[in-house]
Amino acid sequence: MISPQNILRHELIGLDVAVVEASNPALTGLSGQIIDETRNTLVIRCDRGDKRVQKHRTRFRVTLPDGVLVEIDGSALVMAPERRISALHKTRGK
């Protein structure tokens, strides 16, 4: 199950997300469902269409399937989706 402890290593596609902080000010406040993930970006489906958001230096607030809210530093996600599983993280979610 996806939990705040393993969210950095688990599947992000399908989760609801909000951009809390981004170096591009136009992206802060964006919210919607994650529909794709690449090494450097997440694609978020929001009411204004699909937006590709860089992971690096972006803070995301993710809603887990059980309703728990987790804030993630996108810099910790900069990695190919299939490689994240075995990555070791200093801080494991908050």
Add this chain to the structure above:
Amino acid sequence: MARKIPRSDTRRIARERIAILFQRARECIPLEPARSDRYVALARKISMKHRVRLDRGLRRQFCHHCGRLLVPGVNMRVRIRRGMVVITCLSCHQQTRFLARRER
């Protein structure tokens, strides 16, 4: 010393992620087949990277040639021929054969 994450742990998460991706692929194939293809590709990447064998149910759910999710009656044809299950993908018209063995 670098700590290591036990392989059992990574494989458990890999299995969960593969299940989630196939689920999503099934949900979006009618409206967005390209997105569905992407999810199947991601699931297979995870399975190969972490050496998790897909179970038989999942293995037969996508075309081994073009990678598209196979939906019975929509884009796949299943025939039993000479002791083989022959699956034709109606998206790329390639055939995949599996041995048809009696369940024990």
